[in-house]
Amino acid sequence: MIRALLLAATLALVPSLPRAETLVTALSTERVSIESNFTGSGVVIFGTIERDQQTVSRGAPYEIVVTLTGPLRSMVARRKERVAGIWINRAARDLSRVPSFLAIATTAPMADVAGNPVRAKQGLGFDMLPTRGLPDALPPVRTEFDAAFFRLMQDKGLFSLDESSVEFLSPQLFRAPIALPANVPIGWYTATVYLFSGGVLLAETTQDFSILKGGFEQAITNLAHQRPALYGLATVVVACFTGWLAGVAFRKD
Amino acid sequence: MDLYLPIAEMPMNVFLLLGMGAAVGFLSGMFGVGGGFLLTPLLIFSGISPAVAVASVSSQIVANSASGVLAYLRKKTVDLKLGLYLTLSGIIGSTLGVWVYGVLRGLGQLDVVIALCYVAFLGTIGVLMAVEAVRAIIAKRRGTPLPVRRPGQHGWIAGLPLRIRFHRSRLYISALPVIALGASIGFLGALLGIGGGFIMVPALIYLLRVPTTIVIGTTLLQTLGTMAFTTFMQSTMNETVDVILGLALMVGGVVGAQFGARVGQSLRGETLRLLLGLLVLSVGLRFAVDLVAMPEELYSISRMGGG
Numbered sequence: 001m002i003r004a005l006l007l008a009a010t011l012a013l014v015p016s017l018p019r020a021e022t023l024v025t026a027l028s029t030e031r032v033s034i035e036s037n038f039t040g041s042g043v044v045i046f047g048t049i050e051r052d053q054q055t056v057s058r059g060a061p062y063e064i065v066v067t068l069t070g071p072l073r074s075m076v077a078r079r080k081e082r083v084a085g086i087w088i089n090r091a092a093r094d095l096s097r098v099p100s101f102l103a104i105a106t107t108a109p110m111a112d113v114a115g116n117p118v119r120a121k122q123g124l125g126f127d128m129l130p131t132r133g134l135p136d137a138l139p140p141v142r143t144e145f146d147a148a149f150f151r152l153m154q155d156k157g158l159f160s161l162d163e164s165s166v167e168f169l170s171p172q173l174f175r176a177p178i179a180l181p182a183n184v185p186i187g188w189y190t191a192t193v194y195l196f197s198g199g200v201l202l203a204e205t206t207q208d209f210s211i212l213k214g215g216f217e218q219a220i221t222n223l224a225h226q227r228p229a230l231y232g233l234a235t236v237v238v239a240c241f242t243g244w245l246a247g248v249a250f251r252k253d
Numbered sequence: 254m255d256l257y258l259p260i261a262e263m264p265m266n267v268f269l270l271l272g273m274g275a276a277v278g279f280l281s282g283m284f285g286v287g288g289g290f291l292l293t294p295l296l297i298f299s300g301i302s303p304a305v306a307v308a309s310v311s312s313q314i315v316a317n318s319a320s321g322v323l324a325y326l327r328k329k330t331v332d333l334k335l336g337l338y339l340t341l342s343g344i345i346g347s348t349l350g351v352w353v354y355g356v357l358r359g360l361g362q363l364d365v366v367i368a369l370c371y372v373a374f375l376g377t378i379g380v381l382m383a384v385e386a387v388r389a390i391i392a393k394r395r396g397t398p399l400p401v402r403r404p405g406q407h408g409w410i411a412g413l414p415l416r417i418r419f420h421r422s423r424l425y426i427s428a429l430p431v432i433a434l435g436a437s438i439g440f441l442g443a444l445l446g447i448g449g450g451f452i453m454v455p456a457l458i459y460l461l462r463v464p465t466t467i468v469i470g471t472t473l474l475q476t477l478g479t480m481a482f483t484t485f486m487q488s489t490m491n492e493t494v495d496v497i498l499g500l501a502l503m504v505g506g507v508v509g510a511q512f513g514a515r516v517g518q519s520l521r522g523e524t525l526r527l528l529l530g531l532l533v534l535s536v537g538l539r540f541a542v543d544l545v546a547m548p549e550e551l552y553s554i555s556r557m558g559g560g
Contacts, residue, residue: 036497038257039264074557078361081551086544088365094557148552182255183263217259224260225492232488235496236481239312239503243319246507 021062022050023203025193032180035214040182043068043209045105045191049172060198063106063113064166065124066176067194070101070158070211071187077145093145095131100185101158102129105165105176114199122201124194126150126161157181186211260495261305267501269299274505278317281506282513283520284529287314287448287476290375290536292502303364305495307354307446308487311480312499314448317506318477325470332421332471335463338428339453339471340478342435343442347479350443351486361555370445371540378451379534386527393523422463422471430461439479443486448476451533 025047032041045066074096081090106113110125116139119128123135130136131146140146153159158181166176176193188210195203213221223231255264273295281288289310296306325331357363413427434456438449453472457463463471488494517525 034257036257037255037264039255075554076361076557077552077554079552080548082547086365086369087546087548087551089361089553092361095554145552149554152550152552152554186262213259217257220259220496224488224494224496228489228492229485231496232485232494235312235488235494235499236315236484238496238500239315239484240319240481242500242503243316243321243507244323246316246511247320247323250511 021055021195021202023193023195023205024048024050025191025205025207027191027207027209030209032184032209032211033214034186034211034217036217038182038214040184041180043178043180043191045176045178045193045207047174047176047193047205049174049195049203051172058197062168063108063196064174064176065107065110065113065194065196066105066166066178067124067192068101068103068178069099069190069192070185071099071189072097073100074098075149077149079145079148091145093143095146095149096133098129098131098149099159100187101189102126102153103159103178104161105178106161106163107166107168107174109163110161113196114201118196118199118201122194126159156183158183158185180211184211186213256497256501258301258305258495258498260309260493261301261498263300265299265301265498270498270501271505273299274313274502275509276505278506278509279513279516280509280532281317282510282515283517284513284525284532286450286454286529287317288506289314289442289447289449290371290445290451290533292506293446294371294536294540296498301498303367304358304491304493305498307367307444308484308491308493309495309498310446310502311442311483311487312494312496313502313506314476314480315484316499316503317510318448318473318480320507320510321473322470322477325473328470330466330470331474332419332463332467333474335419335422335424335431335467336471336474336478338417338431339435339438339475342432343439343475343479344482346436346439346441347443347483347486349436350440351483351490353440354444355491365544367445368540368544370441372537372544374441374452375533375537376541378455379530379532379537381455382526382530383534384530386523386530389523390527422467424461424463426461434460435475435479438475439483442476442479443483448480450476451529 025045028044028046032043047064049062074094075098076092076094078089078092080087083090104125117137119125120139121135121137123130128139130140131149150159166174168174188208191207191209193205194201212218254267256267256270257264273292277288277292277295280291292313293306293310296310297303322331354363357366413429415428416425417428418425438453441447441452442449450472453475454468457468457472458465484494
């Protein structure tokens with residue numbers, strides 16, 4: 001009790017504690033709409049590092065890491081093996097709740113921004129992203145299936161890492177453009193901005209935005225998934241009609 | 254010009270789609286087959302997932318066979334009763350096929366089963382057609398007529414119980430081989446995204462001895478019925494039919510088919526069968542090479558539960 005009082009008194013005597021920086025971030029768009037002519041798009045994440053007189057001065061420069069994470073999905077990675085002369089899928093490994101899209105943009109190489117223990121805790125970076133469960137204090141154990149998953153996702157353009165694309169416009173203001181490829185998955189996305197200095201995580205913000213299909217595309221998707229019988233019938237009718245029309249149009253007699 | 258395919262969830266060049274539809278339509282019009290066995294692999298090779306490719310091609314086959322059936326109905330060369338028997342049994346086979354398709358997809362073995370089936374069926378049919386056509390060409394050159402089949406001659410297959418009379422085809426044969434044939438074509442059609450005409454036509458001619466004039470119209474009727482049902486089933490059970498993709502293929506396909514049919518009529522029957530045999534064989538070989546050759550990438554990823 002006395003100790004607590006002493007502590008409180010000490011705290012009260014200190015005029016004001018050094019305060020950490022605060023991050024304020026914004027997205028260039030809150031909703032990307034996929035129309036029939038969609039061939040990819042982009043989103044820009046803007047941010048500013050706010051500090052006041054009480055903020056401690058840092059010896060190391062500010063480093064920014066921006067991640068854009070797509071809807072989480074459970075995936076299966078499979079490996080082909082030769083059986084009786086032909087190559088078939090044999091061994092398989094489940095990857096639980098991994099992002100369907102992940103773009104990472106930074107101001108400097110990831111290893112220089114923060115050490116492994118810090119990044120492991122956040123699940124930050126391709127080498128630290130958990131493929132089974134939640135982020136842990138220890139870096140996740142990687143199998144060749146995980147390696148294949150990251151390689152294939154990068155080949156498809158769904159995972160990307162750019163260690164120089166975050167640009168400081170002023171000592172406090174930065175921007176991070178992120179490209180969305182044509183095959184970008186539909187759903188809710190989370191943009192997370194991390195502020196590091198000297199390998200220490202100072203602040204973090206998250207922001208959501210959605211990638212949705214446009215009116216016509218969405219109407220078709222809704223019909224296909226919500227009224228599949230009607231959709232199937234309509235498709236058959238359209239097909240028969242197209243065939244009939246062609247028959248009439250090209251009729252020779 | 255790219256067109257976003259809402260169910261495949263990816264854009265594709267609309268001229269590429271129309272072109273593929275037209276090229277396959279041209280060949281199908283020329284040879285009198287549906288062309289699904291060419292179109293489905295083409296779509297898979299161009300990056301569309303096998304699930305969406307197989308299901309969407311079934312809608313394209315509906316359009317193609319619908320215009321064909323109309324033409325043959327006008328010429329009155331369709332055996333409606335035989336077509337009905339084949340269609341109804343085809344629907345049973347198709348139901349089973351759509352179900353097996355879903356199971357294999359979950360197990361991750363769909364691709365290899367599709368490839369093996371393509372190798373087996375295209376290889377066998379291709380070789381049979383090519384050999385038969387070469388024989389016919391040689392016989393014609395030498396001037397020795399091939400033995401003529403009389404319509405009354407039936408093999409043991411036709412003599413099984415449950416005999417039914419098909420007036421239009423002038424046949425009195427067992428219903429069992431008819432049902433078995435329809436069901437297996439329906440099964441393969443749903444599983445492989447093919448109409449099955451290239452199997453049905455020789456089976457009707459050589460196994461059931463249906464007169465050649467009636468075969469194509471009747472096959473098209475069966476294809477139309479079975480694939481319309483398959484499209485419906487794939488829509489309701491797997492939700493993988495992309496109507497925009499299907500429509501682009503249909504438009505290209507029906508136009509291509511008209512020009513193909515004109516070229517086909519100017520070619521001799523044996524030459525046509527030899528060309529078709531070689532085409533079928535080469536698609537089968539392509540699949541065989543992919544199965545046997547060491548793949549560049551041993552790993553693959555897919556969503557749990559398919560897709």
